[in-house]
Amino acid sequence: MPPRRAIRLVRAAASRPKRQRIRLETDQRRAQLLALAKRSFSDRAYDDVSIDDLAREAKISKGLLYHYFPTKRDLYVAGLSEIADELVAAISNVPEDLAPIDRVRRSLDAYLEHITRHARAFVSLMRGGIGSDPEVAAVVEGVRTRLFDKFLHGTPFAPILRGDARFETAVRGWIGFVEHASLDWCTSARLTRDELRDLLADILHQIMRIAAPSVFPQLAK
Amino acid sequence: MPPRRAIRLVRAAASRPKRQRIRLETDQRRAQLLALAKRSFSDRAYDDVSIDDLAREAKISKGLLYHYFPTKRDLYVAGLSEIADELVAAISNVPEDLAPIDRVRRSLDAYLEHITRHARAFVSLMRGGIGSDPEVAAVVEGVRTRLFDKFLHGTPFAPILRGDARFETAVRGWIGFVEHASLDWCTSARLTRDELRDLLADILHQIMRIAAPSVFPQLAK
DNA sequence: GGCGCTATTGAAACGTAGTCAATAGCCGAT
DNA sequence: ATCGGCTATTGACTACGTTTCAATAGCGCC
Structure with missing residues (x-):
């Protein structure tokens, strides 16, 4: 069904891609973010790790990150x-x-x-x-x-x-x-x-x- | 001369206080800023010292600070x-x-x-x-x-x-x-x-x- | 199939580092 | 005196990163 792709593109452009939300248990998400933070802060300097980067890597929004850790420093x-x-x-x-x-x-x-x-x-x-x-x-x-x-x-x-x-x-x-x-x-x-x-x-x-x-x-x- | 104060206030409100510019030799200014930086960064953490604070304390504008030190980090x-x-x-x-x-x-x-x-x-x-x-x-x-x-x-x-x-x-x-x-x-x-x-x-x-x-x-x- | 709970989002507020064209004080020449 | 140029200085503006928050969507339960 070749039209698929075209339809998808149209739909995406028209009604906003709307990234699907993935719901995780609080503990799992927290663990995921902590692990990510440990890796990131070990690799790069504190200032070189931005919340945007972290959120992007974790495939979540910044807001959610702040839901789990009230502050960048807290996460660190x-x-x-x-x-x-x-x-x-x-x-x-x-x-x-x-x-x-x-x-x-x-x-x-x-x-x-x-x-x-x-x-x-x-x-x-x-x-x-x-x-x-x-x-x-x-x-x-x-x-x-x-x-x-x-x-x-x-x-x-x-x-x-x-x-x-x-x-x-x-x-x-x-x-x-x-x-x-x-x-x-x-x-x-x-x-x-x-x-x-x-x-x-x-x-x-x-x-x-x-x-x-x-x-x-x-x-x- | 009681009116003095009143006149002053009016003038200030009308034609902008216009802080007088104090010109310093490059070396003196630089030395002043370095000394201030040493004091400030010893007292408070790096992030707690803002360029605005430093400029205010030195009674100069931020711009001038950046004229002498291209970056906050450089100053530090x-x-x-x-x-x-x-x-x-x-x-x-x-x-x-x-x-x-x-x-x-x-x-x-x-x-x-x-x-x-x-x-x-x-x-x-x-x-x-x-x-x-x-x-x-x-x-x-x-x-x-x-x-x-x-x-x-x-x-x-x-x-x-x-x-x-x-x-x-x-x-x-x-x-x-x-x-x-x-x-x-x-x-x-x-x-x-x-x-x-x-x-x-x-x-x-x-x-x-x-x-x-x-x-x-x-x-x- | 609706209801409530909560994980999740997106946009907007805010603060701070850094930029830049305009300005004002100084000094030497006329 | 005053004009002109040099440069120290300004302040408004931009850019970017953290933080906030009201709105939304997924999920389980009745």
Whole structure:
């Protein structure tokens, strides 16, 4: 039926194409949009991702997007939080019964494994697309705090030293070290993953020796 | 002369207030705007500083602002670069003839001194108001590279180890450590400045021992 | 087959970055 | 003095992206 096409075109021009509406459950749609946001904000900078783009890619109207996320920033933060949670979760299934030093090494393995798999997302998380937004800062800070806890969880001296300013400064600083080194490493891997892991673990070890001599009296410098 | 006020009001209403134009030399105007930008972007987030605000504060029109800086981002980057230069300059006048370890300690002193004096600017520099902008990233990266050079300049092993991946990873990671620890410290100083300085210096020392055993064979772990 | 609920739309409001032709102050020449 | 040119400066205008909201269409239920 050759006329079909012609008729269609006429109808389209006359009575407006009228894109068919696809109805989704709230949860599904929300999940779809979140996934899209995570991808988009990992690939491009915050300002380079427009609501129009997102809506077009999701094949919905801008209005609907705003129905699910009251603000572009909210959408961004929601995506970032998920990325953050995934990262923390990635190092959370390290066996409990290992020696502290092995736990650290295993955690580092899991951490490095995860960030190589999700390099783009990790970079966009850490570089913090909107540096000065308090919510974004809170997400990043949350990652640090939780990593701090994970890496130290189960070590015998953690309870003793909790609250010790010198110790906490040192370990939190080490987290900064790890972030920095892994960001560098993501963009140009000049060490193997094992070499980096060993280096990071060794340095943590030394840092704890320096920052908590009371626990390592025999090693005092 | 009571009528004065009334006359003024009438004139103002009739023939438009016509704000008087103040002509400035290009350099002065530019300097004024840069200073204003540095202040504003340190106080508020990038998006919360509008060109209209800046123009109003500077008592000039938007158009003129765009005459000096082709883009809001350019203005921001220009301000950020100055802050960055000031930070690097701050640690640049450490005497050349000190022992390496003392140079590091003196540099750290200068660094900490500077960031306490310019805490807000330092924080906005490091948090990188626009995380994903390549120019902004370049400024921050430039600070790191230059700090790296400054801290190591004059040490005997620097030339030997330049290019050694393990060593560079470690020292660059230490820069991350320092940034992180000093950002924390800016917001809540739980150590004295001297304690922090000593901690940072000790850790650098240990890090170099670990990362460059060939230079410290006698200390190999 | 109508009714109500809600996911969805489209257009319009709004704010902010960026443009540009016109203007006003300054200075040197006449 | 004043004219003329140079350039710092203006302000109205455009463009574009976020956000709002009343209207609409799909779906299940009676």
